[in-house]
Amino acid sequence: MAESETTVSLLSKEGALQPSESAEEFLPYFERLTEDDYRQFFTDMSVIRAFDVEATNLQRQGQLALWPPSIGQEGAQVGSARATRAQDHIFPAYREHAVAMIRGVDVLGIIELLRGHTHGGWNPAETNFHLYTLVIGSQTLHATGYAMGVNLDGACGTGNPDTDTAVLVYFGDGATSQGDVSEAFVFAASYQTPQVFFLQNNHWAISVPVSTQSRVPLYQRSRGFGVPSTQVDGNDVFASYAVTAKYLDDARSGRGPGFIEALTYRIGAHTTSDDPTKYRNSDDLAYWIERDPIARLEAYLRGLGADDAFFAGVREEATDFAADIRRRTLTLTSPSVDKMFDSVYSEPHPVLAEQKEWLERYEATYADPAAGGN
Amino acid sequence: MADLTTMPMAKALNAGLRKAMQDDRKVMLMGEDIGALGGVFRITEGLQAEFGRTRVLDTPLAESGIIGSAIGLAMRGYRPICEIQFDGFIYPGFDQITSQLAKMTNRHEGQVQMPVVIRVPYGGHIGAIEHHQESPEAYFAHTAGLRLVSPSTPNDAYWMIQEAVRSNDPVMFFEPKSRYWPKGEVDLAASAAPLHASRVVRSGTEVTVLAHGAMVSVLLQAAEVAAAEGTSIEVIDLRSLSPIDYGPILESVHKTGRLVVAQEAPGFVSIASEIAATVTERAFYSLQAPVLRVSGFDAPFPPAKLETLYLPDADRILDAVDRSLAY
Ligand SMILES: Cc1ncc(C[n+]2csc(CCOP(=O)(O)OP(=O)(O)O)c2C)c(N)n1
Ligand SMILES: [Mg+2]
Numbered sequence: 154m155a156e157s158e159t160t161v162s163l164l165s166k167e168g169a170l171q172p173s174e175s176a177e178e179f180l181p182y183f184e185r186l187t188e189d190d191y192r193q194f195f196t197d198m199s200v201i202r203a204f205d206v207e208a209t210n211l212q213r214q215g216q217l218a219l220w221p222p223s224i225g226q227e228g229a230q231v232g233s234a235r236a237t238r239a240q241d242h243i244f245p246a247y248r249e250h251a252v253a254m255i256r257g258v259d260v261l262g263i264i265e266l267l268r269g270h271t272h273g274g275w276n277p278a279e280t281n282f283h284l285y286t287l288v289i290g291s292q293t294l295h296a297t298g299y300a301m302g303v304n305l306d307g308a309c310g311t312g313n314p315d316t317d318t319a320v321l322v323y324f325g326d327g328a329t330s331q332g333d334v335s336e337a338f339v340f341a342a343s344y345q346t347p348q349v350f351f352l353q354n355n356h357w358a359i360s361v362p363v364s365t366q367s368r369v370p371l372y373q374r375s376r377g378f379g380v381p382s383t384q385v386d387g388n389d390v391f392a393s394y395a396v397t398a399k400y401l402d403d404a405r406s407g408r409g410p411g412f413i414e415a416l417t418y419r420i421g422a423h424t425t426s427d428d429p430t431k432y433r434n435s436d437d438l439a440y441w442i443e444r445d446p447i448a449r450l451e452a453y454l455r456g457l458g459a460d461d462a463f464f465a466g467v468r469e470e471a472t473d474f475a476a477d478i479r480r481r482t483l484t485l486t487s488p489s490v491d492k493m494f495d496s497v498y499s500e501p502h503p504v505l506a507e508q509k510e511w512l513e514r515y516e517a518t519y520a521d522p523a524a525g526g527n
Numbered sequence: 528m529a530d531l532t533t534m535p536m537a538k539a540l541n542a543g544l545r546k547a548m549q550d551d552r553k554v555m556l557m558g559e560d561i562g563a564l565g566g567v568f569r570i571t572e573g574l575q576a577e578f579g580r581t582r583v584l585d586t587p588l589a590e591s592g593i594i595g596s597a598i599g600l601a602m603r604g605y606r607p608i609c610e611i612q613f614d615g616f617i618y619p620g621f622d623q624i625t626s627q628l629a630k631m632t633n634r635h636e637g638q639v640q641m642p643v644v645i646r647v648p649y650g651g652h653i654g655a656i657e658h659h660q661e662s663p664e665a666y667f668a669h670t671a672g673l674r675l676v677s678p679s680t681p682n683d684a685y686w687m688i689q690e691a692v693r694s695n696d697p698v699m700f701f702e703p704k705s706r707y708w709p710k711g712e713v714d715l716a717a718s719a720a721p722l723h724a725s726r727v728v729r730s731g732t733e734v735t736v737l738a739h740g741a742m743v744s745v746l747l748q749a750a751e752v753a754a755a756e757g758t759s760i761e762v763i764d765l766r767s768l769s770p771i772d773y774g775p776i777l778e779s780v781h782k783t784g785r786l787v788v789a790q791e792a793p794g795f796v797s798i799a800s801e802i803a804a805t806v807t808e809r810a811f812y813s814l815q816a817p818v819l820r821v822s823g824f825d826a827p828f829p830p831a832k833l834e835t836l837y838l839p840d841a842d843r844i845l846d847a848v849d850r851s852l853a854y
Contacts, residue, residue, distance in 0.1 A: 218654050218831050269831025272657045287658050288616060289588055330587035331619060358588050360564035366587050432563040490836055493829040504795070508824045512836065515846065 156416055157370075161396050162386035166444045168452025170391075175383075179395035182236075182402075186394070188457060194235060194390045195454060196467050198227035198447045201251040203471035204260060205421075207478055208267070212425045216482055217267045223250045225388070225420030228446025229353050231255065232393025233415070236401055237321060238314075240281070242303075244296040244322040247285040248353075252323065256282040261481050270488045289324075290331030293350065296322030297337045300346035300410070309347040310407020319404035320348045321397070327358025329374060330366045338378035341410035349400045350375065350412040353387060355419035360432040372414035380410050387415025388446040418444075490516075530716040537707040539681035540570045540646075542715075543688035544608065548578055551606060554692055557584045557593055558610030558646075567612055568648055568707055590620035597643045598628055606642045606692060614649040615658025621666075628697045629672030640695040644688075649677075650741050650791050651823075651838050652705035654831045661828050662740075662792035667699050668769045668801070675768035676722060677701035679743035681711040683766065686718035694722070701768070703740035723767040725775050731761035734848050735779040737802065738789040739765035742839070746789060749844040760848065768798055776802070777810050784815035785851040789839055794822030816854035819847045 156162065158175065163183055165171045172180060205222045212220040223230060230251035237243065237256075245252060253275075254260050262274030266285065277283040286292035300320040303309055308318045328334055329352065341348050354371055356363050367374065372384035385396045393415055400411040418441035422429050451464065494509040534542070548554045556571055556578075562585035565572030575583035586593050590611060597607035611617045617624075624645065631641050651660035667673050674696050678684040684702070691698040720726050728743065729750050736746045743764045750760040761779050765771065780786050786806055788799040803818040821839045829837050 218656055267656060269654060269656065269834075271830050272827070287656065288619075327588035330589040330592065332589060332591050333619070358559075359567070360560045360562070361585050361588065365585060426567070428564075431565070487832050488830060490833065493824065493826050493833050493837060497826050504825050508826070512824070515843075516836075519842070 156384070156386055160384045160386055160416065161392050162389050163391040163395065164389045164449055164453055166449060168449045168456065170453065176392065176395070179392070179399050182395040182398040183391050186391070190235075191450065191454060191457075192459070192463070194231050194394070195447070195450050196470060197231040197235070197251060197255060198390065198450070199467050200471045200474045201227055201231070201254055202447065203475040204250060204254070204478060207475035208264060209421075209425060211264070211479065211482055212267075217264065218269045219267050219424050219426060221248050221267075221424045222421040223248045225441060225445070226353055226355055226417045227251050228390040228449075229387030229393050229415035229417045232390040233321065233351050233397040233413075236394050236397035237319075238401075240316060240318045241401065242281045242283065242296075242299055242318065242320045244283045244292040244299070244320065245285055246289075246292065246323050246325060246328065247287050248325075249323050253282055256280040258282050261478060264478065264482050265485065268482070268485065270485065271492065290328040290333040293322050293324055293328070293334045293337035294340070296320050296348060297340045297344075297346055300341070300348040301344050303347050304344065309405050312406075314405075317405035318347065319401045320346070321351055321401065322348065323351050323353065325358060326352065326354040326356065326363040326366055326371060327361065329371055335378070338375050338380050338412075342379040345409040347404040347407065348410040349397065349404055350380070350410065351397065352412070352414045353417055354414055355417050356437075357419050357423065357433070359423045359427060360429075370414070372412065375412035380412050382412035382414065384414045384416065387417035388441075388444045388449065390446055390450055528716055529714045531712055531714055533710050533712055534681055535708045535710045536678070536681045536684045536702070537568060537570055539685040539713050540688055540702065541572060541574070542713075543685040544571065544574060545577070547608070547689050547692040548574065548582065550689075551692070553604060554606045554608065555582045555584065555600070556608050556610065557586050557597060559586060559588055559593075559612050561585060561610050566610055568704065570646070570702075571610065590616060590618075591623050594620040594623035594628060594643075594645065598623065598631065598641065601641050601643050602639060606644075608644040608646060608692060611645060611647045613659045614647055614661040614663055617647060617663060624667065624673070624697075624699075625670045629670045632696065633672060641697045642692070642695050643697045644691045644694075644700050645697070646700045646702060648702045648704040648707075650703050650705055651828065651834050652741060654834065656831065657828075660831075660834065662790065662823065664699070664701055664768055665792055665797045668798060672697065673769065674698045674723070675701065676766060677703065677740040677768060678766065679703060679706065679740055679764050682713045682719060685713050685715070687722055687766070690718070690722040701740060705741045706744065720766070723770055723772055725763055725765050725767065725772040727761060727775055727779060728764045729760070729762040731759035731783070733759045733783055734785040734787060734851055735761045735763060735776070735783045736787045736789065736844060736848065737763040737765060737776060739768060739798070740791070742789050742791060745839065745841055746844060749841040749848070752841060753845060753848060758848065758852070765798075771802065771805070773805065773809065776806060780806055780810045781813045784813055786814070786818045787821060787844065787847045787851055788818060789821040789844055789847075791823050791838055793825045794820050795825045797822060816851045819851055821847045
């Protein structure tokens, strides 16, 4: 499942700009980036990695129920997220922490979700970044339906870059086996939705290797459904940006759906509950660590003249970000019982009203020793 | 002669599965991450190494695929045991379970049998995120053609999984995941009760309380507290959710005249509702009080920090016992 000559790449693993032949049609999208953009990408990736490390520590210290790290996948996430426009809508799976941050979500919301305070964590209307979906693959159909709505509203293909809208949906290599994902391709093709399917092939679905999900490279999957596709080196943030930018442009212009497979690797465990030593060897890991998206961009930036002061500044920003998350996590207070009963329906509901009242009365008998509780 | 050993339910299930695979080479395991990893709860640990990749399948990530292909394997003479990773992830397989698996024997007028077991780790008390703590058993109990069981002890787990595998009908095997790790005695020589039998696990005289799965241990806790306060509670472990074995339940109710049914699942249209209705129909003149239900609320399973408010605990059971006694 490693890259081939069809895989689009721009930055070599040593950090040299060496576009693959297959990158040609995407080069114009790369070329519109400035050195400031490169630095922004570097900062994004560094900050979210520090966030991931801090969240993992918080879980180890009993502050979170679970943590799914995105370490190693920052190139695919930052490149694709930076290619979106404000009006685009994003449907994540549950590991897209960098995408959330770039869209302006307060990522403390992700912490609250995994601390067991909420099933949501943010309001998608504020950032067009929808809630995490934990049931594998389901969100691909939601994205397709949303994109059908964009079509019905005439909100794509008008030529107005400020309003033409695309929908971007993230999912994993394991998810490609779910019926929902195939159905999403069918609907997307049928209704020519303004939509980009973005697969992060991190090579694992918990302990199951991608070879169990597919005998052919996954980017080929969508073609039989009539959805054009490209495989990209997901640890190359430039290539991830350029390919996503082109696909989003096509979607916004009314040219229908597309599918991107970003080759990357889950450097960490599936979640903090997982033990990868049970099922994978360290050779693979070493291969992918050599292709780290952050180290690669650092080498490139140094070649352009970025100095130690710049990198020290980024490190400081990342450390501060993580420290702020830790500080705010420790001040979170437990959710109130309202969370359990309110918003189950959009209007007051007699059964839930009665049960909530019962629970409040019942709890009160325990709070008040005179009432006879213990 | 009893052959006693002590182990947690997780190990008892592992031993039961191993035994089932040794006894019948048509028995096979299918599921997500059940091979090298041994399942996320390690129930199948070591079984792929022992029985090989053709009998222990790490499947692609698709529940409909797992159940649907198990149906085909059963038609071909195999006896698949499917693992669903968590309660809340069973629904992509819902059509295959309820419209296909459950009805296959009936559609074939008995000419085809469906010896498929679906193992479902279920229930709360583990502080996990959304979809990982649900109790979906009522959806399946509502469907004719499925048998449903749920062990509450390591010993039952060891024996019931083997009996489920021997059943020629589909069996939904609900494993109370919060009970995977506490140890209990397992008798490797003989089963304690048939697969579909309910059982009195603590005898008492004043109130009968009944539950399945993890809730049974909560009832035993409540009974202990009540005993200290001078109330004698009889505890019944339902074990089988479909069919329900009413014999021991009715016998107990004839004696105590009072019944409290507890469950983690929401109360609306639930196993407890069914039992309350049936006991009222069949033991009306023995009842001194209405049958009371103690359930999860009719709301989605809440974020983990609220789970202790959602899940009935011993105090909520005792509150219902008091209300029953007050009639
Ligand atoms: C329908 C469903 N089945 C099973 C699971 C349990 N589960 C959680 S993550 C996961 C693996 C997902 O792999 P992939 O799609 O590659 O995403 P990744 O975790 O690698 O980002 C599984 C099986 C689930 N969440 N939903
Ligand atoms: Mg994956």
